[in-house]
Amino acid sequence: xAQTKSDAQQPQSSTLPEQMPNPEGRQEDCLQINYHxxxxxxxxxxxxxxxxx
Amino acid sequence: MSRHFGTALPxxxxxxxxxxxxxxxxxGPDESLLVCADQDAAxxxxxxxxxxxxxxxxxxxxxxxxxxxELNGPYVREIxxxxxALDLHVSVFLPGQCAQSSLERVSVTLMCEVENRxxxxxxxxxxxxxxTWLKDAAIEYGYSVSNxxx
Numbered sequence: 734x735a736q737t738k739s740d741a742q743q744p745q746s747s748t749l750p751e752q753m754p755n756p757e758g759r760q761e762d763c764l765q766i767n768y769h770x771x772x773x774x775x776x777x778x779x780x781x782x783x784x785x786x
Numbered sequence: 787m788s789r790h791f792g793t794a795l796p797x798x799x800x801x802x803x804x805x806x807x808x809x810x811x812x813x814g815p816d817e818s819l820l821v822c823a824d825q826d827a828a829x830x831x832x833x834x835x836x837x838x839x840x841x842x843x844x845x846x847x848x849x850x851x852x853x854x855x856e857l858n859g860p861y862v863r864e865i866x867x868x869x870x871a872l873d874l875h876v877s878v879f880l881p882g883q884c885a886q887s888s889l890e891r892v893s894v895t896l897m898c899e900v901e902n903r904x905x906x907x908x909x910x911x912x913x914x915x916x917x918t919w920l921k922d923a924a925i926e927y928g929y930s931v932s933n934x935x936x
Contacts, residue, residue: 755928772827
């Protein structure tokens with residue numbers, strides 16, 4: 734299948750490892766990426782306005 | 787609301803209120819996103835629906851639809867700025883602020899918890915892409931991934 738422009742712009746890094754050390758050895762500069770399971774709810778509230786009948 | 791959820795809905799645009807592990811994010815004049823511990827969501831949903839039954843509201847559980855990432859590090863703003871048009875400068879995007887935007891074409895909600903710690907909320911279906919993008923963007927600083935979405 735031909736690669737689309739959109740496909741071509743995807744980061745080509747699907748095989749990136751779970752850890753990448755800082756190139757200059759400063760591990761304190763690393764980004765910590767932590768999936769954080771949370772409960773989420775969307776609340777829509779008219780602020781007390783009555784719904785139109 | 788604060789009596790049942792633990793924190794009041796923020797009245798100021800693009801702010802979130804905090805109480806323990808709960809967050810209430812302003813998404814619009816009549817829309818908020820409530821965040822709580824994963825195991826509390828179902829019970830809290832039932833409680834809030836009961837308590838708000840006399841009000842005109844809609845409360846939808848989105849725990850499976852949305853994924854939350856915590857991002858921590860001294861260069862977190864620079865990394866996010868590679869794919870996000872928001873002004874994430876430390877003097878502009880302050881702790882307690884949140885905003886809906888896009889990160890490399892993916893709709894996200896960003897929350898600034900403290901100066902160098904953000905929460906990123908995206909659709910679960912885009913989580914793998916977002917995680918890959920974050921790793922790619924963070925290569926020059928180094929990164930580590932913990933507790934991956936399975």
